[in-house]
Amino acid sequence: MRLWPRPTLARRVLGALGMAFVLVWCMLLAYEYVLLGQETGQETGVHKIGAALSVALLELDSPQQVRAAVVTTATWLNRVRRDAGQLPGELVFELRDRQGRVLYASVPGPDAGGAGEAFWIYQHDAPGWSLLIAEPKPARGATLGALGAGLLPYLLIALPCVVLPLWIAVHQGLRPLRMLAGRVAARPRDDLSPIGIDPGYRELRPLVAALDELLARLRSKAQRERAFIEDAAHELRTPMAVISTQAHVMARAADPAERQQAQAHLKLAIARASHLSGQLLELATLDEMAPVTRELVDVAGCVRQLLAQQMKQALARRMELSLEAPDRLEWPVDVAAFHSIVINLLENSLRYVPPGGCVQVGLRRDGAHLLLWIADDGPGIAPDQRQHIFERFYRGRGHATPGSGSGLGLAIVRQACARLGGEVRLVDGLAGKGCGFEVRLSAGTA
Secondary structure, eight states, X not given: OOSSOOOOHHHHHHHHHHHHHHHXXXXXXXXXXXXXXHHHHHOOHHHHHHHHHHHHXXXXXXXXXXXXXXXXXXXXXXXXXXXXXXXXXXXXXXXEETTOOEEEESSSOXXXXXXXXXXXXXXXXXXXXXXXXXXXXXXXXXXXXXXXXXXHHHHHHHHHHHHHHHHHHHHHHTHHXXXXXXXXXXXXXXXXXXXXXXXXXGGXXXXXXXXXXHHHHHXXXXXXXXXXXHHHHHHHHHXXXXXXXXXXXXXXXXXXXXXXXXXXXXXXXXXXXXXXXXXXXXXXXTOTTSOOOOEEEEXXXXXXXXXXXXXXXXXXXXXXXXXXXXXXXXXXXXXXXXXXXXXXXXXXXXXXXXXXXXXXEEEEEETTEEEEEEEEOSSOOXXXXXXXXXXXXXXXXXXXXXXXXXXXXXXXXXXXXXXXXXXXXXXXOGGGSXXXXXXXXXXXXX
C-alpha cells in the first residue's frame, strides 16, 4: 500500500510554484528588513516626529502652551500607535524647563544617556525648554513578523491569479499525452502500424517519432521472424518427408539391396535434418539482441584447432588447406560467435570447392581490428547471386556440391559478425578465381 500518492506532473508544477512563492516572500521580507535597517540607521521615525514637533513648539510663547501642545501630540500619537498594533510599546514624552523641572512626562521614561540599547532617543534643547522623546526599539523577531504579515496578503492575492492560468496550461498541455496513451491502449495487441497522431506540440513530436520508429522495427522483426519460421518449416518438410518415405520402404522392402538403399537415404535425410536443426538453433543463439560475453583468447590457436577438425575432410577430397597467422594472437571475442564464423566459412568453402582445390585461411591484427579471411579457388559466385548470399535459406545455383547445404551458413556468419561488432564482405578468391570472405572484428570490451 502506497503511503503517498503517485507523483503527477501537474502536482509537481503546482508544488514548485508554491515553493517559488515562499521563496519570493522570503526574499521580499529580507529586502524590506534590510531597507528598514538602512532607513532607521539614517533617521528614525522618532527623529522625524521630534523635529517636526520642535519646529512647531518654537512658535509658542509660554511654557503652558508648549506643555499643552506636547500633551496633545503625545496622546494622539500613542492612540494611533495602539490602534495600528504593529509597533511595540508607546512613545515616551518628557518636557523640562530651563531649570530642569519636569513640565510633562507621559510615563516614567529613559534618560538620554542610558536608553541606547532599548530606545531610540530624540532630544532637543530650546531657549525656554528641553524636549525628549523615546521610542521603544522592536525586537528582530517582531520586526520580521510585522514585515511578513504586511507582505502576505499581497502574495495570497497574487497566488490564485498565477496558479489558475498555470494549472489550465498544464492540464491542456498534457492533453496530447493522454490522447496518445488512449490511442496506444485502444490498439489491438498485434497492431504494429504507425500511431498516426500529430501531438500539436513541437516538444512531443520526438516522442511520437520514436514510438513510430520502434513500431517500424518491431514490424520488421516480426516479418523477418514470420518469414524465418515459414522458411524453416519448408526446409524441414523435405527431410521429414524423405525420412517418412524411406522408413515406409524399409518396413515393406523384401529385397535386402532395396532395404539397404532405403537405409542409406534415411541416414542422409536424418543427417540433413539434424544439420538444419543445429544451424537453426545456432542462428537463434546468435541473436544480436543477446548480451555479448567477450573473453581474451588466443584466436590463432582457436583457428588452428578448427582447421584440424576439418583436415580429415580436406584430405579425403585431396584439398590443400593452409593457414597464414602468427604463432599467438590474443583478442577479446565471444568464443561461440567466433567459432561459428570460422566453422561456417570453412564448411562453405569445403563444400563448394571441387576435389584437388585449395582453401587458404588468414588471420592478423589490423590496427584496432582483427582481420580474418578465407579464400578458395573454387567455382566462385555468379555476379547476379552475390547480393543474396547472406540471406537465410539462400543456396547458390549451378554448383554440384557434395551433400546439400541448408542455406544458413553465411547468414550465421553475418549474424555472428554483427554480434561481435564487425562485418563480413565478399572478396576475390585465389589465383583470379573462386571467392573469399573477409571478416573484420572490433576489439570491443574484454
